[in-house]
Amino acid sequence: MPELPEVETTAALVRPHVVGRRIVGSEVGWVRTLGGASPEAFDEAVRGAVIAAVERRAKWILIELERRGRAAGTILCHLRMTGRLVVDADAGTQPYERVALRLEGPGRERSRLRFLDVRKFGRFRFEPDPAAFLSNLGPEPLGPGFTAEWFRAALRRRDRALKPLLLDQGFLAGLGNIYVDESLFRAGLHPLRLASRVPRDRADALHAAIREVLAAAVEREGSSFDTFYRTPEGQPGQYQHLFQVYGRDGQPCPRCGRAVKKLVVGQRGTHICTRCQPAPRRRSR
DNA sequence: ATCCTATCCTGGCTGC
DNA sequence: TGCAGCCAGGATAGGA
Numbered sequence: 001m002p003e004l005p006e007v008e009t010t011a012a013l014v015r016p017h018v019v020g021r022r023i024v025g026s027e028v029g030w031v032r033t034l035g036g037a038s039p040e041a042f043d044e045a046v047r048g049a050v051i052a053a054v055e056r057r058a059k060w061i062l063i064e065l066e067r068r069g070r071a072a073g074t075i076l077c078h079l080r081m082t083g084r085l086v087v088d089a090d091a092g093t094q095p096y097e098r099v100a101l102r103l104e105g106p107g108r109e110r111s112r113l114r115f116l117d118v119r120k121f122g123r124f125r126f127e128p129d130p131a132a133f134l135s136n137l138g139p140e141p142l143g144p145g146f147t148a149e150w151f152r153a154a155l156r157r158r159d160r161a162l163k164p165l166l167l168d169q170g171f172l173a174g175l176g177n178i179y180v181d182e183s184l185f186r187a188g189l190h191p192l193r194l195a196s197r198v199p200r201d202r203a204d205a206l207h208a209a210i211r212e213v214l215a216a217a218v219e220r221e222g223s224s225f226d227t228f229y230r231t232p233e234g235q236p237g238q239y240q241h242l243f244q245v246y247g248r249d250g251q252p253c254p255r256c257g258r259a260v261k262k263l264v265v266g267q268r269g270t271h272i273c274t275r276c277q278p279a280p281r282r283r284s285r
Numbered sequence: 286a287t288c289c290t291a292t293c294c295t296g297g298c299t300g301c
Numbered sequence: 302t303g304c305a306g307c308c309a310g311g312a313t314a315g316g317a
Contacts, residue, residue, distance in 0.1 A: 001309085001310060001311075002311090003311095032293085059311080059312095078311080078312085079311095080311055080312075081310055081311065082294090082295085082296095082310095096295095117294095118294080118295060118296070119293085119294045119296085119309095119310090120293075120294050121293060121294065121295095121310080121311070121312085122311095158286095158287095159286075160286085160287065160288090161287095164288085167311085169311085169312080176310085176311070177309095177310070177311085226297090226309095227296085228296095266289090267289085267310085268309095268310075268311095269308095269309075269310085
């Protein structure tokens with residue numbers, strides 16, 4: 001589902017179509033997408049503002065607004081499982097459209113930024129103080145704060161299984177189910193291993209694996225393996241061709257040939273090679 | 286502090 | 302073939 005690479009790709013491809021444009025109106029197809037605001041309050045918060053920038057933090061897309069050259073809040077968009085952003089003509093409604101912004105360019109040309117979301121878990125909300133809203137997130141795995149030293153120390157003081165820890169956005173921001181499974185496989189670590197007991201060299205291997213997997217996936221515009229994730233241009237990502245374990249249960253492990261196994265860890269489908277990722281001792285389930 | 290469960294949603298798949 | 306029921310899954314809330 002949309003994780004860091006898919007969100008990064010979405011932000012990058014939407015950015016050139018919306019930055020510098022003014023929001024001249026909004027339409028709401030599903031109120032809960034706004035995260036608590038009424039359509040009227042949302043419209044009042046965004047109408048007349050100019051989109052100054054489109055950024056990404058964790059799995060959030062930040063649409064930064066300005067009025068008279070001054071920061072005027074941010075629209076925070078979370079794709080969750082099935083959310084998409086597209087920009088097209090200022091007319092009609094797309095299937096599964098939950099919120100739309102009507103835009104006007106410098107030459108008065110019109111367009112529309114639409115948030116589409118089949119399962120309605122996604123969010124498209126206005127926040128006057130985005131920094132406060134995002135303050136509980138862990139470091140960016142591709143950013144300068146995510147060093148091998150930091151990661152080693154952070155793992156050492158957590159008494160928790162690796163997989164749920166890596167999925168915790170307050171620990172590290174941006175990983176989801178797919179890239180956690182891929183990273184753990186590449187580091188040869190079982191998802192139920194306790195973070196505090198991961199040896200130093202394995203911690204470094206995991207640190208490197210996370211960065212390599214995410215960087216390679218960003219380069220390929222994310223992963224598409226069902227009908228949901230597409231780039232804003234409508235193209236599928238390409239990283240799914242490089243999956244080594246995710247969604248490959250029953251198929252041979254690319255490293256040793258044993259069949260990849262699917263288990264459930266923390267209510268999440270989890271894919272491992274039982275030979276390359278040996279189970280921790282004295283830990284059941 | 287960590288774990289577990291429920292909740293939110295719908296399309297697509299499974300099994301009878 | 303038809304259809305009910307189950308499943309996926311990011312984040313969060315509440316209880317143990």
